[in-house]
Amino acid sequence: MARYQAGIRTEARIIDATRELLGEAGLDGTTLKAICDRAGVRAGSFYNLFDSKEAAVLRVVKDAIRAVDPHPSGDAPDSLEELVEAYISFVTGQPDVARVYLKIAISGATNGSLGGSMKRHHERRVARFSDAIGRENPELAPSESEARAEIVLATLSGLAFMWMLDPGFDFAHRARLAVNTSLITH
C-alpha cells in the first residue's frame, strides 16, 4: 500500500501536464498521448495512477476551483464581493481551465461523473451566493435571494462566455460593473 516517492512525483507531473494541455489545446486536444508525452510517461504508468483520462481532467478542474475559493472549508461565511472576486479570479487567472469548466457544464450533466460533479458544484455556488445576498439584504425573502443569486451567476457566466468569444473583452471590469450597478443596488 505504501506509495513510493517516484509514483507521487509522476502523479504530479501528469496533473501538471494535463493542466497545461487543457490550457493550450482545450479539452479535445488533451489526449492521453499528449498528456503522457508531456509528462514523460507511458500509458501504462498513467493507468497505474489514474482510473481514466477523465479522472485526471476532473482533478485539474476541481483543484482549480478549490484554489480560488475564498473559504474552501466552509468555516466562515463569505461576502458577495468575495464570491464575485473569486469568480473573476477563477476566470481571469485560469482562463483555459474556466473554458474547460464551461465546456463540460454545457456538455450536459448526463455525461458521466464530470457532468454530475459540475452540477453539484454549481448548486453549491448558487447556495453560497444566495446566502451572501440574503445576509447582506435581510429584507429579501429567501426565494428572492436565490433568484438574484441565479441572475448574478448567470451574468458572470455569460460575461466569461463573451470573454472567451472575444479575448479583447474586459471581463473583470464588466463583471464588477454588472454586479455593482445593476443587480445589488436597485
Place this chain on the structure above:
Amino acid sequence: MARYQAGIRTEARIIDATRELLGEAGLDGTTLKAICDRAGVRAGSFYNLFDSKEAAVLRVVKDAIRAVDPHPSGDAPDSLEELVEAYISFVTGQPDVARVYLKIAISGATNGSLGGSMKRHHERRVARFSDAIGRENPELAPSESEARAEIVLATLSGLAFMWMLDPGFDFAHRARLAVNTSLITH
C-alpha cells in the same frame, strides 16, 4: 451544373437528420455515420453534397438562428423586447441547437469557420441590442448602450447555460425577470 431534384431532396434529408441528431444526441453523437443512417444515404452521397460534416452542422445552426430572428433582413429596427423574446424562443424552442451554439462558441473563435461565424453573429447581435437600447433610452451615451447590451446578452447566455445544467430551471421566466427588473429600469 443544373441540379437534379433527387439531389435537392437528399440534401434536405441530410439537413433534417443532422438537426434531429444534434437535438437527440448532441454534437458528439452527431457522427457522419449517424447522419447518413438516418438520412438513408451512404457517405459518398453526403460528400457529394457537403464539403465536410462541419458544413452540415453549421447549416443547421445558421438556419436555427435565422428562424427566430425578428427581422432577418435587417429592414426594420427591432425593440429590445423583441430581441429578448427572440433569444428566449431560440433557446426554448430549439434547446439542443442552442446547446450546440453555446458549445461551438465556447470552443473558441479559433476553431475554423464555425468559431469565426459564431463570433461574427455574436457581434451583430450585440450591435442590435445596443441599437435597441440606445433607441429606447436616448439619454444614454453609445458606449453606455453597448455596455448594457453586453450585460443583457451575458445574462441571457448565462441563464441559458444554467438551464442546460438544470433542465428544471425556468429559463424564460428568469430571463424576462432579469431583463425587465434589473437592467432596463434602473
Place this chain on the structure above:
DNA sequence: CTCAAAATAGAGTGTATACTCAAATTCCAG
C-alpha cells in the same frame, strides 16, 4: 542486503472516426 510491492515500459487491442474513390445508376433536357 533482501525481496515483495510499487512503478514503468511499450507494444498491442479494439473501436470509432471523417473522409475518398472508381464504378454503377439515375436523371432529365433537347
Place this chain on the structure above:
DNA sequence: CTGGAATTTGAGTATACACTCTATTTTGAG
C-alpha cells in the same frame, strides 16, 4: 430516346483514440 451530367453506392483508407497486459525495473522498509 439518348447521352452527358448529376447522383449514389459501398467498400476501403488512414488515422486517432482510450485503454490493457505482461514483462521488467525500481523502490525502500526491515
